[in-house]
Amino acid sequence: MSSILPVAFDGIAYASWLFLISAGLTLIYGVMRILNVAHGSLYALGAYAACSLAGAWLGGGLPAAGSFAMLLLAAVLVGCIVGPALERGLLQWMYGKDEVVLVLITYAVFLIMEDVIKLVWGVDSLLLPEPYALPGNFSIGGLPYPVYNLLLIALALVTGLALAWALYRTRAGKLLLAVIHDREMSMALGINVDRVYLATFSIGAALAALGGAFTAPAVAVTPGIGVEVIVLAFAVVVIGGLGSLGGAALGALLVGLVRSATVRYWPEAELFSIYAVMALVLIARPKGLFAAQEARKI
Amino acid sequence: MRLSSSQGLRAALVALTMLLGVPTSSAQEPIKLGIVTFLSGPAAGPFGIPARNAAELTTEMLNAGTVPAPYKGKGFGGRPVELVIIDEAGGPQKQVSEYRNLVSRVDFVVGYISSGDCLAIAPVAEELKKLTVLFDCGTPRIFEDASYKYVFRTGPTGTMDNVSIALYLVERLPNVKSIAGLNQNYAWGQDSWTDFEAAMKTLRPGIEVKTSQMPKLMAGQFGAEITTLLASGAEVVHSSFWGGDLEGLVLQGGPRGLFQKHKVILSAGEPAINRLGTRIPDGTILGARGPFGPFAPDTELARWLKTAYEDRYQVPPNYASFRMTQAILGVKAAYEKAKGAGDAPPAQDQVIAAFENLAFEGPGGMVKMASGKGHQAVMDAAVGTTKVEGGKLTIVDIARYPGDKVTPPDGMKSEAWIKSGLKK
Numbered sequence: 001m002s003s004i005l006p007v008a009f010d011g012i013a014y015a016s017w018l019f020l021i022s023a024g025l026t027l028i029y030g031v032m033r034i035l036n037v038a039h040g041s042l043y044a045l046g047a048y049a050a051c052s053l054a055g056a057w058l059g060g061g062l063p064a065a066g067s068f069a070m071l072l073l074a075a076v077l078v079g080c081i082v083g084p085a086l087e088r089g090l091l092q093w094m095y096g097k098d099e100v101v102l103v104l105i106t107y108a109v110f111l112i113m114e115d116v117i118k119l120v121w122g123v124d125s126l127l128l129p130e131p132y133a134l135p136g137n138f139s140i141g142g143l144p145y146p147v148y149n150l151l152l153i154a155l156a157l158v159t160g161l162a163l164a165w166a167l168y169r170t171r172a173g174k175l176l177l178a179v180i181h182d183r184e185m186s187m188a189l190g191i192n193v194d195r196v197y198l199a200t201f202s203i204g205a206a207l208a209a210l211g212g213a214f215t216a217p218a219v220a221v222t223p224g225i226g227v228e229v230i231v232l233a234f235a236v237v238v239i240g241g242l243g244s245l246g247g248a249a250l251g252a253l254l255v256g257l258v259r260s261a262t263v264r265y266w267p268e269a270e271l272f273s274i275y276a277v278m279a280l281v282l283i284a285r286p287k288g289l290f291a292a293q294e295a296r297k298i
Numbered sequence: 299m300r301l302s303s304s305q306g307l308r309a310a311l312v313a314l315t316m317l318l319g320v321p322t323s324s325a326q327e328p329i330k331l332g333i334v335t336f337l338s339g340p341a342a343g344p345f346g347i348p349a350r351n352a353a354e355l356t357t358e359m360l361n362a363g364t365v366p367a368p369y370k371g372k373g374f375g376g377r378p379v380e381l382v383i384i385d386e387a388g389g390p391q392k393q394v395s396e397y398r399n400l401v402s403r404v405d406f407v408v409g410y411i412s413s414g415d416c417l418a419i420a421p422v423a424e425e426l427k428k429l430t431v432l433f434d435c436g437t438p439r440i441f442e443d444a445s446y447k448y449v450f451r452t453g454p455t456g457t458m459d460n461v462s463i464a465l466y467l468v469e470r471l472p473n474v475k476s477i478a479g480l481n482q483n484y485a486w487g488q489d490s491w492t493d494f495e496a497a498m499k500t501l502r503p504g505i506e507v508k509t510s511q512m513p514k515l516m517a518g519q520f521g522a523e524i525t526t527l528l529a530s531g532a533e534v535v536h537s538s539f540w541g542g543d544l545e546g547l548v549l550q551g552g553p554r555g556l557f558q559k560h561k562v563i564l565s566a567g568e569p570a571i572n573r574l575g576t577r578i579p580d581g582t583i584l585g586a587r588g589p590f591g592p593f594a595p596d597t598e599l600a601r602w603l604k605t606a607y608e609d610r611y612q613v614p615p616n617y618a619s620f621r622m623t624q625a626i627l628g629v630k631a632a633y634e635k636a637k638g639a640g641d642a643p644p645a646q647d648q649v650i651a652a653f654e655n656l657a658f659e660g661p662g663g664m665v666k667m668a669s670g671k672g673h674q675a676v677m678d679a680a681v682g683t684t685k686v687e688g689g690k691l692t693i694v695d696i697a698r699y700p701g702d703k704v705t706p707p708d709g710m711k712s713e714a715w716i717k718s719g720l721k722k
Contacts, residue, residue, distance in 0.1 A: 003529065010522040017519070123342040125542050125573065133553045143528050144554045149521065219518040220545030220573075224340045228516055263522040267511045271483050 005141045007264050008257065013149040015256025016156035017215060021229055022236040022248040023163060024207030030180050030243030031200040033099055034091065037106040039208045040230030041113035045082060046209025047216040047225060048117055049074035051126040054216075058130055067131045068151075071213040079206020087201040092194070110226070118223050125220035132217035152214055159207070160249055167245065176200065180243070235274050239281045241288030250289055254281075328380040329373065329633075331357065331626070332400045334393070334409025337385040340516055344541045344569040345411050345434065345618040350383060351611050352603070352619035353408070356626050357381055359606065365627075366598045368659060374630050375637040375644075386411060390418035401428040405646075408625045411618070413437035413456075413485050420449045429646055429653075433625035434618055436587065437489060438712040441670025450653055450673045452628040452665060453621045454588040454701075456486070456538075457493050457712035459565055461704040461720065462679035463585055464497035466697050467534065470583075470683075471561060474498075476506040478532035478560075480523055482543060483512040490538035490565060496716040508532035518546050524556055535560045544570050548577055557582060568592070569616040575691050582684045584693060589662040590620035592693045593680035603661040624660035628667075628675075631658035666701065669708050676701035 025039045054070035086109065094105055135147035167173040178186045179196050187193050211229070219225070236255055240247025255274050262273040269276075281289060333353045336346025357379045359365050363372040373379050382404050384396055393415045400407060407423070407430040410416045416435035423430035423446070430449050432440065436456030440449070468474065477498055481487030491510060498505050508530035511523045520543075527535055535556070539547050544567065551557060557579035564570070568586035570578065578584075586593045591614065594600040603623055607615040615623075632653035636644035644652075654672035658665055668676040678701050682693035706715035715721075 006525050006529065007522070010525050013521055014519070118338065123338070123347055125343055125545055127545065127549065127573070129549045129577065132549065137553065137555075141529075143525055145525075146550075146553055215519070218546070218550055220542040220549070222340050222343060222516075222542035223338065224516065225518060225542070228514075228518065260522040260525075263511065263513075264526050267509060267523075267526070270512060271514050 003141070003264060006143050007260050009140050009145065009149075010263075011257035011260035012153060012253070013256070014259060015252040015254075016153045017211065018232060018236050018256060019156045019249055019252035020152075020159060020211035020214070021208055021233045022240070022252055023159065023245060024204035024211075025233050026237045026240065026243055026245060026248045027163070027207070028201060028204035029237070030245075031176060032091075032095075032197055034102045034106065035099065035234075035242075036204070037103060037230060038086070038109040038113060039106075039204070039233065040226030041110050041117070042078060042082065042205045042208035042226075043212040043215075043229050044117055044221075044226035045113065046075050046078050046212030047219075047221045048121050048126065048212075049078055049209065050213035050216040051128045051221050052121075053077075054128050054131065055126070064130055064134055067128075067134075071131065071216070072210075074213040075206050075210035078209035079202050082209075083202035083205030084198060086205070087198050091201065092197070095197075110230075114223065114226065123223055125222040126216075127220055128217050130217070146218075148217065155210075155214060159210070160245070163245055172199075232274065235278050238288055239278050241285075241291035244288070244290035247288055247290030326377065328378045329406070330380050330382055330404040331629070332404035332407040332409065333381050333383045333622075334386050334396070334400070334407065334415075335383070335622070336387055336411055337383070339387040340541050341411055342387070344544075344573075344616070346386065348569070348616050349411070349434065349618040349622040352607065352615060352622040353381060353383070353626060355607055355610060356603075356623045360626070360630065366602045369599075369627055369630060371634065374633045377643065379626075384409070386415060390414045394418050394422055397422055398426065401426050404428075406431070406629055406649075408433055408622070408629065410435050413439075413489075416440055416451075420444065420446055423448045427646075429629075429650055431625045431629060433621045434587075437485060441674045442711045445671055446673060447650060450628070450667065451670070452625040452660070452667075452675045454675060454677050454679065454705075455712070456489055456587075457706070457716070458677075458679050458701075458704045459585050459587050460490055460493035460538075461497050461716065462699045463536075463563055463565055463583065463681050464494055464501055465699060465704070466583065466681040467498070467561075467563065468501045469697070470695075471533070474502060474505065474533055476508050476530075476532045477534045477536060478508040478527055478530050479510040479512075480520070480527060480535060480537040480539065480547070481510070481512060482515040482539060484515050486540075487512065487515070487538055491536065493712065493716060494536050494563075494565070496713065497720070500716055500719055506532075513543075516541075516543060518542060520547055520550055524551050524554055528554065528556060528559060533561060534563065536563045536565065538565045540566045540569070545574060548574055548579075552577060552579060569618065571691055571693075572613050572616065576686045576689065578684050578691060580685050583681060584684055585681055586617040588617065588621070589678050589680040589698070590617035591615065593682060593696060594620065594661060595663045595678075597659070597661075597663065599659060600661045600663075620661050624662055624665060627660055628653070628656070628658055628665065632656055668701075669705055671708065676705050679704045 028036050050071045053074050054067040057070045132148045137144040236251040240251030258277050262270050335349040336342040361378045410432050411434040413435040416432050432451040438455040438457045479491045481491045563583040565585040567584040568591045636648040636652035656667045665675045679699045682696040685694045
């Protein structure tokens, strides 16, 4: 019994991290029908930008608490600069092509960005440990946990709720849902689909970068960190149902809890656990837990 | 007779062609050395690039004749050495095709960090009959599961690392009762844990294994694993993590008290010293996959590598750098022994015959090609403990174990040898 609380907390912390990354991926797929492999490099870019910005901040002798603002700024910068550059510079010419072609295009972008990251930041890992250790520890069941994890959980909650509110409670969100539902009809009704696409891709990119920026303090930021992430995020999004925000949240929670329970009680199966969840869900619901209903078109 | 300008041009061209065609003396023709090391991917930072840097530095200084004795002679037997460097990234299948392309362009190959790549390359080297020196990979299976004529390895195996660490541990903690593992879920992590666990069970029968965590390679985040280790009550935690995973473990485990609550062993921890410095907590048992880096004996050769490397790259050479330099010096020693006093360059078979059972001095001390039918190096092993002194991380309490004490008798498999009680 005493081990259930730590297992649950580890699971929820891992799920928060997974959700931050998966939310952007599923959003972009829902609106634009692009399975964005480059999401992994946007995550990596967020982590590297965070290291540079927060590193410069701390290196300048400024108060350590401000480094959290730098992590946020890194995500915003990637979202505002790299997101639009990719969407306007490349993807806008590709809409209407087959989904598989778009996967290949974003895969190419992923490979290019991996090399660009290496060109800019080199092959050595970057470390940004201060924000992780700064808030100290708290204890669950007698075991020390970093307060930083609570911060990550709060960040995921706030991001999820804000996204849900924006999607279902605002005018812009409702326009977006209309585009998701039927792109051509929305255009006919006068919705500026180009602008919706630009905004969606940029927000998706910022979410990936947010995940990367807030992971950076806990890990060594090395070339290739985006690869691991994109595979996991795909698994989560497929479990939840492609294009569903609620699905991504539930998928992340499911994967997080199953993984942490496996690590505790059956460590040999850790590698397999995430894909076992995915396989089981897909057997029961081939389109994922919350796949959007396809509208019948005449 | 006057030549027209076009005739003059033709004559000049003919003369030039003839001049170019004149064979230069074989002493000046460069020896092409193929180097295979990670230039991209997660292993590039901790191992691949430090190894490439060492290869470039060592060959340049060999060619200039500025490496200390016994390697003062220029190049290999007077012939300059030229490098052809290949990226090891992409997995064994890609490496086999890269290797097939490489062999026709070079005289010898020195390379391979990943055990998976080594296992795939060794039979191909045999098939293509190219002298190939494995410089870094750890799996003992290379010469235990097969025997090769063309393949050599000039550094210790993973078995030697883990046996020496187990010996070190029971000397420091004679009453140790429980261990736990945190290793990456692939060949290196699994083999390391198997060797360490078996060695501990041999040295301390009845020792309890509390948990063996096997996260995915490059998972980066180990929250749940650290929780399980903290809750396990194990006295000792063994990890063969490297690169980003290793740094992540120290960053995440440090603040949570993992290193205070347990005696932590980082069997491949040495390359992290330069990166993490004082973030590696005091009292951590550290290995360098042999007597390399801070564990190197104080010889002229080790001092040369440390000074020359640090002067050029502004960081000390880590064990991957030591192993690369050691491999190149091994080829030089074998080549020059085969060449003898004669002028003619030795044939590959002569170099191989000279390399078998060769004893040569490397930057990590004496290397005896005494295992694997004369193809596998045996060296002294060294293990130490971290301590922060004057704001700098140092390695204290270094213990050395003679090579033959941590190596199975030739022809015996590591696993069987460990289980049989490490007897000689």
